[in-house]
Amino acid sequence: MDIKAILRQNRDFFNSFNRGLLLTELDGRIFWKNKEFDNYMEIAYMISENISKLKEGLGTFEYEGGRFEINKVPILFSDEKYLLFILDVSEIVDARSGHDSYMRSSGGKYTFDNLIGRSEVMQKLVEDAKKVAMTDSNIIIHGETGSGKEIIAQSIHYESSRRKGKFIAVNCSAVPENLMESIFFGSVKGVFSGAENKKGLFEIASGGTIFLDEINSMPMNLQAKLLRVIQEGTVRRIGGTEEVKIDSRIISAMNMNPFDEVDKGKVRNDLLYRLGVVFIKVPPLRERIDDIGPLAEYFIKMKSRKLGIGVKPVNKIVYQLFMNNDWEGNVRQLEHVIESAVVMARYSSEINAEHLPAYFLKTTTASKGSKNEIELVQDSLKHELETIEKNRIIFDLENSGGNMTAAAKTLGISRQNLYKKMKKYDIKVSEQNK
Numbered sequence: 001m002d003i004k005a006i007l008r009q010n011r012d013f014f015n016s017f018n019r020g021l022l023l024t025e026l027d028g029r030i031f032w033k034n035k036e037f038d039n040y041m042e043i044a045y046m047i048s049e050n051i052s053k054l055k056e057g058l059g060t061f062e063y064e065g066g067r068f069e070i071n072k073v074p075i076l077f078s079d080e081k082y083l084l085f086i087l088d089v090s091e092i093v094d095a096r097s098g099h100d101s102y103m104r105s106s107g108g109k110y111t112f113d114n115l116i117g118r119s120e121v122m123q124k125l126v127e128d129a130k131k132v133a134m135t136d137s138n139i140i141i142h143g144e145t146g147s148g149k150e151i152i153a154q155s156i157h158y159e160s161s162r163r164k165g166k167f168i169a170v171n172c173s174a175v176p177e178n179l180m181e182s183i184f185f186g187s188v189k190g191v192f193s194g195a196e197n198k199k200g201l202f203e204i205a206s207g208g209t210i211f212l213d214e215i216n217s218m219p220m221n222l223q224a225k226l227l228r229v230i231q232e233g234t235v236r237r238i239g240g241t242e243e244v245k246i247d248s249r250i251i252s253a254m255n256m257n258p259f260d261e262v263d264k265g266k267v268r269n270d271l272l273y274r275l276g277v278v279f280i281k282v283p284p285l286r287e288r289i290d291d292i293g294p295l296a297e298y299f300i301k302m303k304s305r306k307l308g309i310g311v312k313p314v315n316k317i318v319y320q321l322f323m324n325n326d327w328e329g330n331v332r333q334l335e336h337v338i339e340s341a342v343v344m345a346r347y348s349s350e351i352n353a354e355h356l357p358a359y360f361l362k363t364t365t366a367s368k369g370s371k372n373e374i375e376l377v378q379d380s381l382k383h384e385l386e387t388i389e390k391n392r393i394i395f396d397l398e399n400s401g402g403n404m405t406a407a408a409k410t411l412g413i414s415r416q417n418l419y420k421k422m423k424k425y426d427i428k429v430s431e432q433n434k
């Protein structure tokens with residue numbers, strides 16, 4: 001039997017199969033997985049990394065701090081090259097009782113396979129990133145907050161030959177300055193009070209990838225030390241005498257333009273070119289609106305499953321609002337907006353504008369697009385636009401404690417206009433606030 005051929009012939013069917021199908025090479029390297037597994041990447045990796053134990057039929061695994069039980073027919077088919085696993089993935093997650101640390105939304109593993117990006121810019125980005133993944137070059141990923149820098153960094157790691165090594169992510173702005181050096185480079189017992197014999201992150205990440213997030217907040221003196229480490233390819237623990245060889249690819253990230261950060265004196269020029277052998281700029285979500293639909297769909301599916309409610313469609317006007325928003329918080333913001341909308345739409349058949357969070361409605365209008373687009377808004381949709389406006393007025397009035405002057409100001413309209421709209425929507429505030 002040629003498993004690969006069977007899968008190829010039935011790809012669509014297998015993708016819609018409501019059980020997880022995972023195809024690995026004999027050594028556990030993931031070859032293919034169906035959509036069901038995309039939401040449970042952690043389990044896919046647990047299987048991949050415990051392949052020899054699984055072949056012996058062991059059913060319970062400790063993996064990255066959690067327990068997985070898979071005693072329900074783990075391996076079904078194998079040929080000379082592949083192992084095919086058929087699993088009820090959702091049941092495995094339920095068995096974890098109360099943990100959700102394996103969900104990809106909370107620190108799961110990301111690969112290019114589950115990175116959503118239909119837009120041309122993202123397709124090109126992924127194509128380039130895959131090429132860079134094959135090399136050992138250091139990479140700087142920059143782009144606005146929430147745009148996906150970390151998941152791209154992870155995807156590069158798991159695409160590279162270092163995938164069996166560790167992916168160590170460290171947020172440079174979160175590490176206390178006085179501990180930074182020992183955390184990065186390690187320490188020798190007794191060299192300062194409380195110091196232990198400890199490996200630094202570069203040693204731990206050796207053979208893998210170290211992800212230096214917010215590199216522009218690393219103090220200058222440490223940047224000089226980092227530069228030395230990169231040049232020499234070795235680290236010396238604080239208080240140590242030995243130079244330890246390290247072999248980790250460095251992927252750095254920042255929210256700012258890297259060259260501006262050099263100009264501002266936040267990043268050393270010489271370090272920038274050591275860290276940024278390759279630069280990857282992640283475009284903000286508003287510049288790749290083709291991704292909004294697929295991302296929204298994906299998050300709806302994921303959040304509904306997490307909350308145990310049925311998956312619902314998003315109506316047209318919501319799409320229009322999504323297309324017109326600036327998404328300053330990018331994909332992360334979209335994820336949060338969807339999560340709250342899924343909860344609010346619990347008892348509705350679809351997600352409509354009423355279910356969107358008020359803060360989101362405040363930053364968006366359905367009419368930001370060109371005139372033609374506005375003209376295209378049909379009458380049935382107009383009603384919803386009015387609902388949005390009404391909700392927004394109520395929201396701002398509540399926020400101002402019913403003070404119309406203040407509310408008009410935050411709404412950006414005249415008090416007179418507000419009064420007119422309140423009349424139209426039958427919104428009342430108590431007499432003394434008028």
Ligand SMILES: Nc1ncnc2c1ncn2[C@@H]1O[C@H](COP(=O)(O)OP(=O)(O)OP(=O)(O)O)[C@@H](O)[C@H]1O
Pocket residue numbers: 104105114115116117143144145146147148149150151152255331332335
């Ligand atoms: N292309 C994508 N496909 C699926 N999920 C995505 C994608 N891009 C971002 N996300 C989701 O958005 C969230 C934010 O992504 P990520 O943490 O990588 O952003 P970031 O650029 O590192 O943000 P920050 O600058 O704030 O650290 C993640 O939880 C991830 O699930």
Ligand SMILES: [Mg+2]
Pocket residue numbers: 149150213
């Ligand atoms: Mg990040």
